[in-house]
Amino acid sequence: MIKADKIWLDGKLVAFEDAKVHALTHALHYGMGVFEGIRAYRGADGRPAVFRLREHVQRLFDSAHIVLMEIPYSVEQLEQACVETLKANKLDAGYLRPLAFFGAGALGVGAVNPVQVMVAAWPWGAYLSEEGMKRGIRAKVSSFTRMHVNVNMVRAKISGQYVNSFLATREAALSGFDEAILLDTEGYVAEGAGENIFIVKNGVLQTPPLSSPVLAGITRDTVLRIARDLGIPVREEKFTRDTMYLADELFMTGTAAEVTPVREVDGRRIGKGEPGPVVKKVQETFFRAVRGEEQRYREWLTAY
Numbered sequence: 001m002i003k004a005d006k007i008w009l010d011g012k013l014v015a016f017e018d019a020k021v022h023a024l025t026h027a028l029h030y031g032m033g034v035f036e037g038i039r040a041y042r043g044a045d046g047r048p049a050v051f052r053l054r055e056h057v058q059r060l061f062d063s064a065h066i067v068l069m070e071i072p073y074s075v076e077q078l079e080q081a082c083v084e085t086l087k088a089n090k091l092d093a094g095y096l097r098p099l100a101f102f103g104a105g106a107l108g109v110g111a112v113n114p115v116q117v118m119v120a121a122w123p124w125g126a127y128l129s130e131e132g133m134k135r136g137i138r139a140k141v142s143s144f145t146r147m148h149v150n151v152n153m154v155r156a157k158i159s160g161q162y163v164n165s166f167l168a169t170r171e172a173a174l175s176g177f178d179e180a181i182l183l184d185t186e187g188y189v190a191e192g193a194g195e196n197i198f199i200v201k202n203g204v205l206q207t208p209p210l211s212s213p214v215l216a217g218i219t220r221d222t223v224l225r226i227a228r229d230l231g232i233p234v235r236e237e238k239f240t241r242d243t244m245y246l247a248d249e250l251f252m253t254g255t256a257a258e259v260t261p262v263r264e265v266d267g268r269r270i271g272k273g274e275p276g277p278v279v280k281k282v283q284e285t286f287f288r289a290v291r292g293e294e295q296r297y298r299e300w301l302t303a304y
């Protein structure tokens with residue numbers, strides 16, 4: 001179990017044991033919560049900083065807007081809550097989990113209950129293992145489909161939408177794979193269960209466009225910017241499952257997953273079966289950026 005000293009709940013830091021909600025919490029029954037995953041890193045100079053805090057908190061508010069939820073705090077207050085939670089837990093690096101949800105009151109799908117907000121923080125290493133980060137992971141195309149854009153609200157990070165990801169990751173794990181890749185309703189590659197996906201072919205970097213059923217990942221955006229700055233040609237265009245099998249390189253991005261190479265999909269070796277030069281360069285630059293070692297990406301950091 002995750003252990004933390006303090007959790008921010010409804011405006012104040014409370015002891016870990018006291019961060020509780022009622023059994024009739026609407027979100028528990030219907031999945032009506034919106035959340036974020038944010039990372040803080042210890043800088044190369046020893047100073048910790050949160051990576052792209054404003055964009056994450058803004059996306060939380062965007063998700064809330066989509067589900068008609070009024071968060072009873074401002075963007076600035078929740079940014080502050082994130083920083084306070086890291087400090088209260090004496091973390092100079094870690095993962096932040098803000099969640100806004102409909103609390104207890106009435107039940108029934110359409111009940112509009114008071115909105116509760118929590119922020120937790122804990123240390124979280126490589127999401128898809130340290131070895132996966134270095135050597136690349138083995139992925140499987142899921143038998144579950146990424147939902148149609150009028151079923152899931154793809155611009156939103158809604159708790160209930162993660163049933164689809166849960167089914168896909170469990171299926172992948174039970175079949176002996178590290179992660180699942182989901183196709184869209186037309187059969188094109190969409191994203192990982194908790195990551196965006198990129199291929200490299202003949203030196204060109206490609207990822208599905210935001211009109212596909214994919215989360216507008218902040219790491220995706222970071223990687224696109226890094227690639228452009230490195231002079232790597234970038235295309236935001238759909239691709240098929242077999243295009244992925246024939247890619248020179250394949251990798252996944254996410255706050256938790258960071259930049260994780262994929263060495264195999266559905267038993268097909270990708271490229272040379274090891275991280276290639278593009279993903280290695282992007283990964284290296286990404287880690288330099290989050291640790292404040294790249295001047296031009298300093299604007300992404302909120303020191304605390």
Ligand code: PPE
Pocket residue numbers: 036037038165191192193194195196214215216217218219220253254255256257
């Ligand atoms: N797609 C999905 C479905 C997704 O859940 C994430 C993040 C991304 C793409 C990448 O988004 P971004 O973090 O903004 O680059 N998944 C979060 C939750 C992982 C979890 O297991 O919980 C995360 O990485 O924090």
